[in-house]
Amino acid sequence: MLYEVRIWGKDLKCDVCFENQWFKSTLKTELVSEENGWEYNKEVRYMFECKKCGNCRIFGKVSNEDNIEDVKITISPILEVPPIISIDVSNIKKSKELHLLLKEKLEFPDFYGENWDAFWDAITGLVELPDKLEFIGWAKLQKKLPRDATIMKKCLVDYNKESYVKKCEFIFN
Numbered sequence: 001m002l003y004e005v006r007i008w009g010k011d012l013k014c015d016v017c018f019e020n021q022w023f024k025s026t027l028k029t030e031l032v033s034e035e036n037g038w039e040y041n042k043e044v045r046y047m048f049e050c051k052k053c054g055n056c057r058i059f060g061k062v063s064n065e066d067n068i069e070d071v072k073i074t075i076s077p078i079l080e081v082p083p084i085i086s087i088d089v090s091n092i093k094k095s096k097e098l099h100l101l102l103k104e105k106l107e108f109p110d111f112y113g114e115n116w117d118a119f120w121d122a123i124t125g126l127v128e129l130p131d132k133l134e135f136i137g138w139a140k141l142q143k144k145l146p147r148d149a150t151i152m153k154k155c156l157v158d159y160n161k162e163s164y165v166k167k168c169e170f171i172f173n
């Protein structure tokens, strides 16, 4: 998914090729702070990758997870994600087919690794999920690929526990 990015109200343009469309990743880091009695602080940073030349820009400490309002970055999707996406998984027979279907429907990047670690990274950092995501034929998938179905469901449940993501309602039909 591509974004236009504004930093303090100014368009972010690639300093190599002047393109202004970016892929976005979210980086989470944990820092131990000496001042606060060795407390763990989680920080969220954004990494933007130029659409044209792949040049990366990372923005330092964007925000604490619980202080996301304080961001001086405006990120607008160039194409809006539809509010509801339905994915029919009833005819899936292999794990790879499932990953390819998810990749297509959720617009994962070309370098999507087709495994559950890559799935987690994609939904939490690379793409934006719709408001509702519906799976059709879930019971069939659970029967055919019980392990994949369990891991995938766990990823989705855990996704909504992350405080920096836009919440998504998952429907398993």
Ligand SMILES: [Zn+2]
Residues within 6 Å of the ligand: 014, 015, 016, 017, 018, 019, 050, 051, 052, 053, 054, 055
């Ligand atoms: Zn560029």
